[in-house]
Amino acid sequence: MKIRTWKVTTLKNSYCFDILTEEFRRFELDLLGVSKKYIPEVGNMKLGDIEFVHSSRKDRVHRQGIGFIINKEAAKACFALKGTSTRTLITHFTTKKFRVSVIVVYAPLEPTDGEKSDSDEFYLQLQEEIDRAPGRNMVFLLGYFNAQVG
Template sequence: MHGSGSAGVGFLLNIQAQKALIEWEPVSSRLAKARFRSKQFNVTVFAVYAPTRVSSEQAIDTFYAELNEAVKKTPKRDLLIIGGDLNAHVGSRQANDDRSLGIHGYGERCERGTRLVQFAQANNLVIANTLFRHKPSHVITWRSRDGRTSSQLDYLLVSSRWRSSIQNCRAYRGPDTGSKGGSDHTLVKMSEDQASGS
């Protein structure tokens, strides 16, 4: 369904995920939560769509306040994953960054990127996209309709205690990426060590 494109998040679940679903909560038009049962632990996933760069600081503050509150309510034993369009450029790890960020980010950090890195640090999360070296086409997650501009705006954030289980994280272009009526964003996929039990 096409709308204004100003907000909206959700989940598309396969049958296995549907059977494992414990709860679902549409927190706001920019934030939704789903919790799943797994063999050794439960998994809480947030789908997010951060305000764009033309949005007010108040809109950004509200988004991060809602996300922070939702994360704080997540059971500590859960594997926490946050994924979506965070409308930020985080770049690569800088001297004053901790291990929340890897050395393989794309582009230069912007103010919204600093905000995202600070959020990750405050909540003991790692930005998985930045952990692995890939060619640019597997890092870029957004392309303008005219194909002249590209960036990394979509991220997967994971509880830092699960960092060693992450085997890969990269973007995958689909057949409709950048097409008329299709998405200007790419799918970001993360794989993990199956020995972790999820």
């Protein structure tokens, strides 16, 4: 199973989907985690032979959001999907050899001096999602963590 994750600046325009799906096919991926996709609402889109599942803000504001793109074979193996927030999306797959849980995230920025952030709450919720994954499943954590090193 070929799994990747990309931070996408925006998917507001249809040509962005064309580029994304073209690259998905070119790299012959099974699953692509997409973070910071800026499409409001929650839903599924068929893009030819692949499917785009996404979760985002319900107020139609083009901020935050996560999703994943899966090919036909991965879609057949998918047995559960849960968008827990605008920043976390989890799905489960059963393959011939093992079970997989994939969690796609878009983490909030860490606060600077004196600023308030929801990052602590985000990481607590993320840990809860990881703990809820079935014990026999391999867990893949994909996404954009807004991390700064150095």
